[in-house]
Amino acid sequence: MYLTNEEERILKGDRGEEKRIAMEILVALGKIYGASRLIPVKSAQISGISYKSIGEAGIRWLRSLSKARVVVPTTLNPAGMDLERWRFMGIHEDFARKQLEIIGILRGIGAEITCTCTPYLAGNRPSFGDHLAWAESSAVCYANSVIGARTNREGGPSALAAAIIGKTPLYGYHLDENRRATFKVRVLADLKDMSDFGALGYWTGALIKSGLPYFSGIREPDDESLKALGAALAASSNASMYHVEGMTPEFRMAIKDEVEKVEFTNKDLAWVYDELTTFRGKKVDLVAIGCPHASLKEMEKIANMLAGKRIANGIKLWIFTSRAVRRTAERIGYIRAIQSAGGEVYADCCMVVSPIEKLGFESIAVNSAKAAFYLRAMSGIDVVFGSLKRCIDIALRGRL
Ligand code: F3S
Numbered sequence: 001m002y003l004t005n006e007e008e009r010i011l012k013g014d015r016g017e018e019k020r021i022a023m024e025i026l027v028a029l030g031k032i033y034g035a036s037r038l039i040p041v042k043s044a045q046i047s048g049i050s051y052k053s054i055g056e057a058g059i060r061w062l063r064s065l066s067k068a069r070v071v072v073p074t075t076l077n078p079a080g081m082d083l084e085r086w087r088f089m090g091i092h093e094d095f096a097r098k099q100l101e102i103i104g105i106l107r108g109i110g111a112e113i114t115c116t117c118t119p120y121l122a123g124n125r126p127s128f129g130d131h132l133a134w135a136e137s138s139a140v141c142y143a144n145s146v147i148g149a150r151t152n153r154e155g156g157p158s159a160l161a162a163a164i165i166g167k168t169p170l171y172g173y174h175l176d177e178n179r180r181a182t183f184k185v186r187v188l189a190d191l192k193d194m195s196d197f198g199a200l201g202y203w204t205g206a207l208i209k210s211g212l213p214y215f216s217g218i219r220e221p222d223d224e225s226l227k228a229l230g231a232a233l234a235a236s237s238n239a240s241m242y243h244v245e246g247m248t249p250e251f252r253m254a255i256k257d258e259v260e261k262v263e264f265t266n267k268d269l270a271w272v273y274d275e276l277t278t279f280r281g282k283k284v285d286l287v288a289i290g291c292p293h294a295s296l297k298e299m300e301k302i303a304n305m306l307a308g309k310r311i312a313n314g315i316k317l318w319i320f321t322s323r324a325v326r327r328t329a330e331r332i333g334y335i336r337a338i339q340s341a342g343g344e345v346y347a348d349c350c351m352v353v354s355p356i357e358k359l360g361f362e363s364i365a366v367n368s369a370k371a372a373f374y375l376r377a378m379s380g381i382d383v384v385f386g387s388l389k390r391c392i393d394i395a396l397r398g399r400l
Helices: 005-012 017-032 051-064 093-108 137-147 156-165 194-208 223-236 266-276 296-306 323-332 334-340 369-379 388-397
Strands: 038-040 044-046 074-076 167-169 183-187 213-216 260-264 286-294 316-321 344-347 363-366 382-385
Touching: 005 017, 017 156, 017 167, 044 156, 051 093, 051 156, 137 223, 137 286, 156 167, 183 194, 194 213, 194 223, 194 260, 194 266, 194 369, 223 286, 223 296, 223 369, 266 369, 266 382, 286 296, 286 369, 286 388, 296 316, 296 323, 296 334, 296 388, 316 323, 316 388, 323 334, 323 344, 334 344, 363 369, 363 388, 369 382
Parallel strands: 044 074, 183 213, 183 260, 286 316, 286 363, 316 344, 363 382
Antiparallel strands: 038 167
């Protein structure tokens, strides 16, 4: 891999130990994937910042880089708790202390404490063609597919290394040839709710495992549906990009050669809801919305659905979003509407990367295929996967 003189000096340690470590990571990655050189990135997004995910080993590694400084705008993925309202969530002091240390280190190296998987809704929206080093899989999928920016699915360490150096190896989704479709999915099912798009993403990912799908037959999906589609696709596969005919910015260049084709029918749609629903009882403990983090439009919808109503006793409704969206929702009055009905809105964290299994919840209803998949896999929690309306109905009625 070609390195400039300055990059060689960094690698030798002439610019300090932290930069050397960061450069070593990027060069190792570049060699593994056959990158020809490093390219500058416009921003970085670091994942794996929840104490639940990285534990003691992760904190030790972060401490070793605490003297570094990021050189490009850098945001963070959700942490394990609302950084301001963690006591209210029921987070244990020991967990909070560790989590706050992680955040303190990252703040110290210059990262913005924007802990969200939707940085593009919280002031870090790239432009078409921008090269990025983002780590969270749903954000990566959205940036590549919906915006037309270019990022690989970085790991936490490689995103941090890219933030410190301001560059990333040129391979994978940064190159035109890897942004072409390898698979066509003709959508025959009636997709009505954003959870249906999540179901489509989950089904496709489970089928292809890796590659790049091209969807046709989808009529005017909104932004929320596209975010749900990519999140679930990236959860059930290695895919970090998709095209939607007539919709996403690179769909015209997507098909070069003949590719395999499948159809997604109403029967497949129903199969996903059944497959991801593992809870067979009558009453869940928690209804959790906001995977990926809820947009302002979702907050508005939820506030309207709850207007003048009350969450049933014995069940909780938690909405997860970014600080930026929560601030705006607060000004408009959505937060008040949700709280008046008995719901709560948390920022900086989510149902998957927070220690939800330690908060006394055993069953959760979600409208996200990604959350349904990971809650079961990572936290061993039983799940009901349904539309937003169904989830809010469960919260209001107190039962399925
Ligand atoms: Fe975001 Fe957490 Fe879902 S990081 S995409 S809300 S699992």
